[in-house]
Amino acid sequence: MDEGKMDENEWRYHGEGNKSLVVAHAQSELSQDSSCPFDQEAARLQQLITSYLTFAERSWSLNSTHEFPPLGFTWRCVVLRFLKFPPNRKKTSEEIFQHLQNIVDFGKNVMKEFLGENYVHCGEVVQLPLDFVKQLCLKIQCERPESRCDKDLDTLSGYALCLPNLARLQTYQFAERRPILCVEIKPKCGFIPSSSDVTHELKHRVCRYCMHQHLKVATGKWKQISKYCPLDLYSGNKQRMYFALKSLLQEAQNNLKIFKNGELIYGCKDARSPMADWSELAHHLKPFFFPSNGLASGPHCTRAVIRELVRVITRVLLSGSDKGRAGALRSGPGLRGPPVCEASPFSRSLRCQGKNTPERSGLPKGCLLYKTLQVQMLDLLDIEGLYPLYRRVERYLEEFPEERKTLQIDGPYDEAFYQRLLDLSTEDDGTVAFALTKVQQYRVAMTAKDCSIMIALSPCLQDASSDQRPVVPSSRSRFAFSVSVLDLDLKPYESIPHQYKLDSKIVNYYLKTVHAKDATVMSTRFKESEDCTLVLHKV
Numbered sequence: 001m002d003e004g005k006m007d008e009n010e011w012r013y014h015g016e017g018n019k020s021l022v023v024a025h026a027q028s029e030l031s032q033d034s035s036c037p038f039d040q041e042a043a044r045l046q047q048l049i050t051s052y053l054t055f056a057e058r059s060w061s062l063n064s065t066h067e068f069p070p071l072g073f074t075w076r077c078v079v080l081r082f083l084k085f086p087p088n089r090k091k092t093s094e095e096i097f098q099h100l101q102n103i104v105d106f107g108k109n110v111m112k113e114f115l116g117e118n119y120v121h122c123g124e125v126v127q128l129p130l131d132f133v134k135q136l137c138l139k140i141q142c143e144r145p146e147s148r149c150d151k152d153l154d155t156l157s158g159y160a161l162c163l164p165n166l167a168r169l170q171t172y173q174f175a176e177r178r179p180i181l182c183v184e185i186k187p188k189c190g191f192i193p194s195s196s197d198v199t200h201e202l203k204h205r206v207c208r209y210c211m212h213q214h215l216k217v218a219t220g221k222w223k224q225i226s227k228y229c230p231l232d233l234y235s236g237n238k239q240r241m242y243f244a245l246k247s248l249l250q251e252a253q254n255n256l257k258i259f260k261n262g263e264l265i266y267g268c269k270d271a272r273s274p275m276a277d278w279s280e281l282a283h284h285l286k287p288f289f290f291p292s293n294g295l296a297s298g299p300h301c302t303r304a305v306i307r308e309l310v311r312v313i314t315r316v317l318l319s320g321s322d323k324g325r326a327g328a329l330r331s332g333p334g335l336r337g338p339p340v341c342e343a344s345p346f347s348r349s350l351r352c353q354g355k356n357t358p359e360r361s362g363l364p365k366g367c368l369l370y371k372t373l374q375v376q377m378l379d380l381l382d383i384e385g386l387y388p389l390y391r392r393v394e395r396y397l398e399e400f401p402e403e404r405k406t407l408q409i410d411g412p413y414d415e416a417f418y419q420r421l422l423d424l425s426t427e428d429d430g431t432v433a434f435a436l437t438k439v440q441q442y443r444v445a446m447t448a449k450d451c452s453i454m455i456a457l458s459p460c461l462q463d464a465s466s467d468q469r470p471v472v473p474s475s476r477s478r479f480a481f482s483v484s485v486l487d488l489d490l491k492p493y494e495s496i497p498h499q500y501k502l503d504s505k506i507v508n509y510y511l512k513t514v515h516a517k518d519a520t521v522m523s524t525r526f527k528e529s530e531d532c533t534l535v536l537h538k539v
């Protein structure tokens with residue numbers, strides 16, 4: 001890349017998590033300008049995008065004679081993802097390059113295999129001019145939420161990941177001229193462990209997310225407990241999914257973000273963020289869900305617009321073609337544990353109405369939620385069963401530190417690494433090999449428990465039916481859509497002791513403060529009968 005030509009002013013802050021920060025090309029939210037120049041210095045990024053478009057061509061069976069770059073193409077459809085570190089944590093450039101390369105390899109060799117290539121976009125490591133990165137870092141600093149500023153963007157190595165902007169539709173052919181709505185969901189763990197290693201019986205009845213909510217509110221991370229329960233979203237039952245999505249809309253925390261034309265219009269940065277404003281959201285959504293007269297307004301309109309959004313997202317989440325390789329885990333972990341979480345307001349309201357427990361997961365096998373859940377279930381033993389196996393690996397490594405490489409603890413995440421993940425036996429023969437397989441499966445499962453799903457929607461004409469892109473109907477229009485998964489960085493081996501401690505902290509806090517006085521606390525948490533009416537009739 002030509003060092004002189006990268007301009008920080010062409011990039012804008014897009015978002016960040018605990019470990020990385022993302023900037024998007026500043027023009028990505030503008031409508032397409034077909035005369036926009038295709039600069040030479042963007043050639044490398046152009047190459048990257050070519051490979052994404054190759055993917056798009058395969059996916060949607062586009063005409064193979066289609067020229068690249070298409071008219072009006074710019075590199076505005078990519079993001080740059082930088083690693084972040086605590087201020088005193090210095091890593092060498094080589095370490096950072098390797099870390100990023102591992103992320104790419106893990107995506108390619110493992111997650112694409114498990115989730116399907118249509119959903120996973122691995123990107124590529126790029127080296128950027130240091131001056132550009134430093135200027136960019138200064139430029140975006142004021143936009144970063146305070147709660148994320150405990151870590152600094154890596155400005156020393158110059159390395160970053162270049163990825164397709166998943167807030168845009170993942171095919172170039174039809175997206176750019178039309179407005180785009182993107183819903184990002186971090187669904188978290190969608191099952192309850194059935195492992196016999198679990199020591200607290202409560203963990204077989206209440207999911208981790210619902211228990212963790214109480215600790216998060218107590219520590220001030222969020223203001224109030226969410227009614228969202230991942231088991232409802234993963235149920236495949238439309239009513240439960242509506243409830244889950246509506247609950248996310250009420251209390252987004254870090255589980256829901258909405259972007260319009262690449263810009264964040266809904267989502268919560270931290271506990272200090274203002275309350276969610278549905279009428280403002282509905283104002284943004286109206287052009288997508290209502291005809292252009294734009295006259296409708298008021299609470300009725302707000303509810304109708306939100307309901308329509310929830311319907312469309314549910315349909316998209318239940319869609320999936322699964323044309324790729326058969327899911328390697330199909331005959332694997334299977335559905336285990338109870339189908340509902342006792343703490344979910346939805347199941348509680350059903351119970352109080354004397355209704356039966358809802359059906360077990362009805363997720364279609366091709367959809368991303370189903371596949372993600374299968375990968376999450378690679379956590380077969382729960383952290384309580386896994387921790388002693390981690391200790392076994394640790395003891396071995398203490399004795400033979402040079403073996404760390406052979407055991408592929410820090411990569412490479414290649415085909416051999418993937419193949420070993422497919423061994424789902426739970427019969428412990430006392431070997432390090434068994435312990436290692438379970439440890440690696442656990443890390444992969446934890447990654448799937450923390451990833452996010454991006455759904456991009458763009459209105460399309462009623463009569464636009466000639467191509468094969470997926471389309472979801474809404475009550476008044478149709479949307480072309482794409483579904484992708486992001487944040488598939490393999491969880492570090494070193495985080496296992498932390499997971500073990502956190503698990504016990506979450507359960508103990510829940511037992512102490514909620515479970516013991518369940519009735520009292522739950523009655524202040526929400527009014528069940530009211531909620532139920534809202535859920536079943538007004539979503």
Ligand SMILES: O=P(O)(O)O[C@@H]1[C@@H](OP(=O)(O)O)[C@H](OP(=O)(O)O)[C@H](O)[C@H](OP(=O)(O)O)[C@H]1OP(=O)(O)O
Binds near residue numbers: 450502
């Ligand atoms: O442990 P959890 O469930 O709280 O998940 C952490 C997330 O918190 P959440 O509960 O989603 O608010 C946490 O998200 P936030 O920083 O709170 O937005 C991270 O995703 C963290 O992953 P990592 O350590 O950065 O790789 C996540 O840690 P991992 O457990 O996935 O390692």
Ligand SMILES: Nc1ncnc2c1ncn2[C@@H]1O[C@H](COP(=O)(O)OP(=O)(O)OP(=O)(O)O)[C@@H](O)[C@H]1O
Binds near residue numbers: 015019257487
């Ligand atoms: N390819 C992408 N396209 C568009 N937006 C993206 C992309 N990758 C990340 N983002 C945005 O940047 C945000 C932060 O990215 P990401 O979740 O990967 O960070 P992280 O630090 O790894 O997260 P975590 O806190 O879970 O560890 C995401 O929530 C999403 O909004």
